[in-house]
Amino acid sequence: MRPFRYERATDAASALAGIAAPGATFLGGGTNLVDLMRLGVETPAVLVDVTRLPFCEIEDTDAGGLRIGAGVRNSDLAADPRVRTRFPALAEALLAGASGQLRNRATTGGNLLQRTRCPYFQDVTAVCNKREPGSGCSAREGEHRNHAILGWSEQCVATHPSDMAVPLAAFDAVVHVTGPDGERALPVEGFHRLPGAEPQRDTVLAPDELVVAVELPPLPAAARSTYRKVRERASFEFALVSVAAGLDIADGCVRQVRVALGGVAHKPWRAHTAEAALHGVPATEQSFRAAADAELAQAQPLRDNAWKIDLARDVLVRTLVELAG
Amino acid sequence: MASPELVEIALLVNGEEHRLEVDTRASLLDVLRERLGLTGGKKGCDHGQCGACTILLDGRRANACLALAVAHDDCEIVTIEGLAHPLQDAFVERDAFQCGYCTPGQICSAVGMLLELELGWPSHATADVAAEPTLGHDEIRERMSGNICRCGAYPNIVAAIEDVAS
Numbered sequence: 001m002r003p004f005r006y007e008r009a010t011d012a013a014s015a016l017a018g019i020a021a022p023g024a025t026f027l028g029g030g031t032n033l034v035d036l037m038r039l040g041v042e043t044p045a046v047l048v049d050v051t052r053l054p055f056c057e058i059e060d061t062d063a064g065g066l067r068i069g070a071g072v073r074n075s076d077l078a079a080d081p082r083v084r085t086r087f088p089a090l091a092e093a094l095l096a097g098a099s100g101q102l103r104n105r106a107t108t109g110g111n112l113l114q115r116t117r118c119p120y121f122q123d124v125t126a127v128c129n130k131r132e133p134g135s136g137c138s139a140r141e142g143e144h145r146n147h148a149i150l151g152w153s154e155q156c157v158a159t160h161p162s163d164m165a166v167p168l169a170a171f172d173a174v175v176h177v178t179g180p181d182g183e184r185a186l187p188v189e190g191f192h193r194l195p196g197a198e199p200q201r202d203t204v205l206a207p208d209e210l211v212v213a214v215e216l217p218p219l220p221a222a223a224r225s226t227y228r229k230v231r232e233r234a235s236f237e238f239a240l241v242s243v244a245a246g247l248d249i250a251d252g253c254v255r256q257v258r259v260a261l262g263g264v265a266h267k268p269w270r271a272h273t274a275e276a277a278l279h280g281v282p283a284t285e286q287s288f289r290a291a292a293d294a295e296l297a298q299a300q301p302l303r304d305n306a307w308k309i310d311l312a313r314d315v316l317v318r319t320l321v322e323l324a325g
Numbered sequence: 326m327a328s329p330e331l332v333e334i335a336l337l338v339n340g341e342e343h344r345l346e347v348d349t350r351a352s353l354l355d356v357l358r359e360r361l362g363l364t365g366g367k368k369g370c371d372h373g374q375c376g377a378c379t380i381l382l383d384g385r386r387a388n389a390c391l392a393l394a395v396a397h398d399d400c401e402i403v404t405i406e407g408l409a410h411p412l413q414d415a416f417v418e419r420d421a422f423q424c425g426y427c428t429p430g431q432i433c434s435a436v437g438m439l440l441e442l443e444l445g446w447p448s449h450a451t452a453d454v455a456a457e458p459t460l461g462h463d464e465i466r467e468r469m470s471g472n473i474c475r476c477g478a479y480p481n482i483v484a485a486i487e488d489v490a491s
Contacts, residue, residue, distance in 0.1 A: 003327045006349040006395045027396065034352075034391045035372050045327070047349070049396050075385075079446040084455045095449040099471025100438060102373055104385045105392070235449065235470035236374075 002043045009050050012178050012210060018048035019208050020180075026050050026210065028110030029073065031102045036115060040124045041131060051107065055212050058082065064218035070109030070211045074164065075100070077108060087216060089167040089225035089244045093262075096229045097163035099236050109211035112165055112175065112191065115202065116158035116266075117238055119143070129155045130199040137199075141303070146240060149299045149308045150265040156199030157302055160192060160267050167227055167244035169268035170260035173216050179209035188214070192267030199266070221246035221256040228319045229262070230311060239263035241312045247283070247323040254278045254287070259320075264299075264312055271295045274316065288320040289313075334398035338363065339407025347394045354378045354389035357404060365405035365429040369473070376472030379430040379437070380404050386437025388471075405429035410436055415485040423476035431472050435486050438468045442490070460490050 009015035018024060023045030027033060036042040055069035058080050066082060077083060078094035098106065120126040120138035127136040139147055139157050147157040165188060173188040191203050205211070216222075225246030231237040242262035248255045257278045259271040274295035281287045292313045299309045330349040335342050338361060347356055352371075357363040357380070369377035371390045378389040381403040412432050415421070422428045442464075447454040450467035458464060465483045474482065 001350045003329045004349055005330050006332060006393070008396075027393075030393060030396070031373060031388075031391050034393060037350075038371065047393075051396070075441070075446065078454075079441075079444065081455075084447065088454050091447065091454045092449075095447060095451075095454065099373075099376065100441065100448075100468055101376060101379055101386050101388045101434065101471045102391075104382075104437075105387050235467055 001037050001040075002045075004044050005046045007046060007048050008052060009048050010052055012053065012212065015048055015050050015053060015210050016178070016180060016208065018046065019210070021046045024048055028071070028107040029105035031098070031106045032110065032114040036122070039122055041115075041122060050109075050210065061215065066216045068108050068214045068216070070107060070213055072108045073104060074098070074106040074108070074111060075103040078103065085223070087167065087171060087222045087225065089170070089222070089227040089246060090164065090216075092227035093163040093167045093229075093242075093244060096227060096242070108164070108214055111162055112188075112211060112214070113203065113205070114161055117161045118147070118158040121158060130158060130195075133198070133200045144302045145304050146263070147302055147305060148265050149301055149305060149312070150261075150269050151194040152266065152300070152302075153195045153197065153199070155197055156195035156266065158195070158199070158266060159263055160202070160265065161238050162268070163227070163229065163239065163242060163262060165192065165268045166242055166260045166262035167225065168214060168216070169270045170225075170244040170246060170258040171216055171219050171222050172258075173214050175211055176213040176215060177205060177209045177211050179206055184209070185215075188268070189270050195266045202266075219246065219256075219258065221248040221258050224248060224323055225258070226319060226323060228315055228322075230315055241308055241315050243312075243315050243319045245316070245319045245323060247320060249283045249324060252282055253280055254283050257320075259316065261312055261316070264308065271316070273298070283324040285317065285321050288317045288324075292316040332395050334395055336361075336394065336398055336402060337400070338402045339404060349393065349395045351394045352390050353380070353392040353394045353397055353402070356394040357389060357402075363404045363406050366433070367426055367430060369427070369430075374473075375427070375430075376434055377427050377430040379434040379472065381433055381437055384437075384440065386434050403433075405433055408432065408436065411489045412436060412485065415488045416482075419481045419485040419488065420478075421481040421485040422474070422478050427472060427474045431469070431474065431482055434469060434472045435489075439486075439490055441468070460487070462487070465490075
């Protein structure tokens with residue numbers, strides 16, 4: 001591991017002062033960053049530890065939603081009674097990720113900013129446009145069974161690994177950030193980006209900006225929501241495909257629906273096409289299947305992962321059927 | 326190559342304070358094992374995947390391999406050497422190990438897991454996340470999935486934990 005200087009920030013101002021140094025990176029729980037440093041993928045010159053910043057609370061908002069501090073640990077967020085009752089898919093997604101030990105360290109901000117687990121990205125001897133822009137993509141014609149089926153580019157076919165971000169994208173969550181030019185509020189859906197020609201950029205966050213909170217607006221469909229994750233082991237494994245969905249039904253018809261897919265794209269994939277197809281229609285398996293077909297009509301399989309399209313369709317339908325039942 | 330950054334820290338381990346100079350790159354696991362002689366916690370994968378290094382940080386289970394020592398000088402650290410818990414007897418009673426390499430991590434993890442259960446935290450195995458979880462084999466296995474045992478002593482590990490929890 002390359003030597004680095006360690007600094008501990010105590011407030012946003014000292015964190016922003018620290019990050020201004022060349023090669024500086026914020027350190028949260030370290031569950032992904034320290035691992036990537038050990039692998040030689042990340043080589044910061046300075047680590048600015050932001051875990052002591054006063055952003056570790058979950059607060060009710062005046063609007064009836066929740067404001068989650070960036071430093072709130074994944075385990076605390078999943079255990080919060082308000083999350084478990086008002087946004088159950090978020091608690092379920094957090095609990096479907098990592099292990100008990102890792103959830104105790106990983107933070108809300110860090111979870112959003114974790115990097116892809118594409119094996120070529122993590123292997124410094126392989127070419128990877130995300131790690132070394134312009135070097136090529138080993139996965140495009142290589143081992144890509146688990147890679148993207150939606151929104152990928154010739155430069156990068158990696159998927160976003162977060163479970164937590166999938167319900168956040170479905171529920172219109174907003175990321176609050178602060179930087180040298182002031183504060184910004186970015187919808188989670190627009191926070192992560194598709195790879196395009198710049199796969200080195202996972203998000204629209206500037207290198208000197210700090211995530212301070214994630215805000216969940218009040219959402220009736222979220223109260224009846226769930227997260228279904230399909231993976232190759234029963235526990236402690238990343239998603240092949242996952243679905244976060246919330247459904248509000250009135251008189252047998254869909255009044256409000258929110259759907260996002262995980263494990264299928266460079267970002268959590270908000271299923272707008274499926275949502276539009278479902279608005280106001282009878283809450284039946286037939287409707288759900290038509291909506292899933294409409295969403296996945298835009299999917300583009302790689303050589304070896306067309307099976308993920310079928311899997312995504314089935315998991316989406318099954319999840320909505322379960323919520324409607 | 327930049328030269329190593331050395332920092333003076335004080336670590337509170339098993340109730341005892343240790344002052345030492347560490348490289349900022351040093352993991353808590355390496356400092357505990359190589360500098361303080363606390364070799365109970367093991368280095369298995371060094372990537373947070375196997376759980377052999379599990380310790381308690383401020384009362385919560387954590388992977389010591391992914392924790393930088395320099396970032397934890399204000400935490401209360403407990404290793405297997407600092408534990409006196411019924412789980413240790415239960416592991417012996419139930420023959421919950423073969424080679425023993427993963428055992429300190431398993432026990433520290435189980436101690437943390439039982440505290441989480443006492444607090445009413447749900448898990449992926451909890452049918453309704455809004456409800457209080459009830460302990461059963463599925464809950465124990467799910468909650469212990471961050472600890473791998475390559476001898477495959479899982480049935481006895483689950484039994485030992487269940488003995489203590491009930």
